[in-house]
Amino acid sequence: MKKILVYLVVFALISTFAVGCSSGGGGGAEKESKPEVVKIGVLFPFSGSMAALGEENFRGAEIARLVRNKQGGLWGKQIEFVKADAPDATAAVAEADRLINKEGMKVIIGSYSSSLSYAASEVAERNGVIYWEVGGISDPITSRGYKYLFRTVPTGSSFGIQAVKFAKAIAPDIGVKPEEMKIAIVHEDSMYGTTVGENAKAEAERQGLDLVEMVAYSAKTNDLSSVILKLKAANPDVLIATSYITDTILFWRQARELNFYVKAAIGTGAGYAMRDFAEAVGDDVNRIFNVDFPQLDTNPEFAKGIDEFKKLYEETFGEPPKSGHSLVAYAGALILWDVMEKAGSMDPEAIRKAALEVDIPDGETAVGFGCKFAGPDAENAGQNIKAYPLVAQWKNQKLVTVWPEEAAAGEIELPMKPWE
Amino acid sequence: MIEFFQVLVSGIMLGGIYSLISIGLTLIFGIMRILNFAHGEYLMIAMYLSFWLFKLLNIDPYVSIIIVVPALFLLGIISQKLVIKPIINAPPTMQIFATVGLSLVFQNLALFLWKADYRTVKTSYQTATIHLGPMLVSFPRMVAFLIAIIVSLGFFYFLKNTYTGKALRSIAQNREAAMLMGIDVSKMYMIAFALGTACVGVAGALLMPVYYVFPTVGTYFGVTAFVVVVLGGMGNMTGAFLGGLLIGVIESISGVYIDPSLKEAVYFIIFILVLLFKPSGLFGLRGAEEVGLK
Missing domain, CATH: 3.40.50.2300 (Response regulator)
Known part of the structure; x- marks a missing residue:
């Protein structure tokens, strides 16, 4: 009995290493043979007590990614997500750090929970990396005068x-x-x-x-x-x-x-x-x-593209959306793609500039409300001032x-x- | 005054659930001297089991007790054989690592198998209330409370009057002497651990109509159970039962009369005071934290 156990443990360890190495190696090889991938970090609580809504928020971004890839991606390249799981604020800081300094991410999409967003965006700002918030609504997130932080959703x-x-x-x-x-x-x-x-x-x-x-x-x-x-x-x-x-x-x-x-x-x-x-x-x-956040039944006349979103969600995940959290993340990520397309590169400075030029009127997005970000000198720097619940x-x-x-x-x- | 009694009753009902969970934990500690940090996760598994029995086979959570309890007993035996037995003589730090590890494995396994959704059952009686004069008591909480009492009494009887019970107590008092008297210690450990997990099996099934289950639900109750066990005197069953009620009442009263956001703080302060001034717990004999089950 004991022997079997030991074998099992050894086997588990070896297989973990093997998987770890192969994925690491694979990543490297991919970079050389297929340079046409745009990698973007996504930081959400995928485990822990906030996982249910964190996952739902993420799914919206995921659909936005699939939609964009079908239309040819960004600058002709396919978008790929590098996932980070942040069940609490401590993990959010560590994972944001990993995404930026180890994975070399220049743009991070997050993060459903305000506490996570608050902690992770601080790391992004320090490193001059764009933090694109599509879920967390707490006000203090956009009251710190951050230059690289943008939030598409309404505030708390x-x-x-x-x-x-x-x-x-x-x-x-x-x-x-x-x-x-x-x-x-x-x-x-x-x-x-x-x-x-x-x-x-x-x-x-x-x-x-x-x-x-x-x-x-x-x-x-x-x-x-x-x-x-x-x-x-x-x-x-x-x-x-x-x-x-x-x-x-x-x-x-x-x-x-x-x-x-x-x-x-x-x-x-x-x-x-x-x-x-x-x-x-x-x-x-x-x-x-x-x-x-705008719900899934919002009048399609007001929220353009909401029906397509619902269809795509069901096709992708095999169940109807659970809440508006996925919808707002979807609309928010779509805005990011447009901003990046316009910026023309992964350079955070260029993306930031393009984001500040965004001005979408009400009734043009899948959530209904439009988008215009407050400038870096405003007291709610980076906040979408056209968003409302x-x-x-x-x-x-x-x-x-x-x-x-x-x-x-x-x-x-x-x-x-x-x-x- | 009526309001105060309502608060008191709500607290006692809540405490009944704490008691039930804590009895299993204190039993395992008292006999095996193992701090089982995975205790909350056994509760989680019991709740999931009860949930799936309801969802798939339409078995009422209360009826599911007859399936959940043996299943948890069995799971206890398996865990004891695979994880606890090899470390029974290891230093306490190692034992803690092992049980914390076990809890993480269970949590993530549940997350993987059943996702992070909050699962609930819908029964006709779950929000039914009983009027006790002007006071309102939730029916499922009342049931949980009554069964907590029955289970505790059953345990007392079992430990006092059966051979196995006496053997368990003798091990708690002196492991070596018990061994010399011809008691199969490793078998008794297995029984103790399995009984401890079976206890949360009961708690899990009783909680299902009132509460909801998700992979980390165990931590919510696990921490409270530890407070209760220390408060009542580690390894002391009566202490765990009364400690559970006490924590429930403290939580309820401080929530209404101080502030709901401070109620955990209040009982943790009491917890620290107990550790400082009476480390053997409110109901434990002096030195009981060393000796165990009385």
């Missing part, structure tokens, strides 16, 4: 602000006056949740709404009854919530258990956008709102875009149904 603050604006807009639907509307904010306490929560709070104060409770908690928790009991005591009309997927499921299951009712619940992305959420809580998901509502366990009107695919339904 715009999620919080949009949620409050929307809350005010639906006041008549739930039968309260906007100035009497009681709002509660609940958010997980990482950078993402805190940014959204704080901005929602600031916007609520600007709009003169009555903020009755604000609760933060760690998304790693396995019990949210204390959060819910706190909210229940505050008895709000509208709840604005920011959470990842695990805590979203937990929150709504325990909300039902503890009989916590609000007239309208507005989530702000991440967990609220996921099919896993609907699968976990079933019909309880209906009528919950989600302020988020939309509001969708869960209906029959599917997200339907409902607000603003030009993007809407359905009507707003209110108020929430009480628990039976």
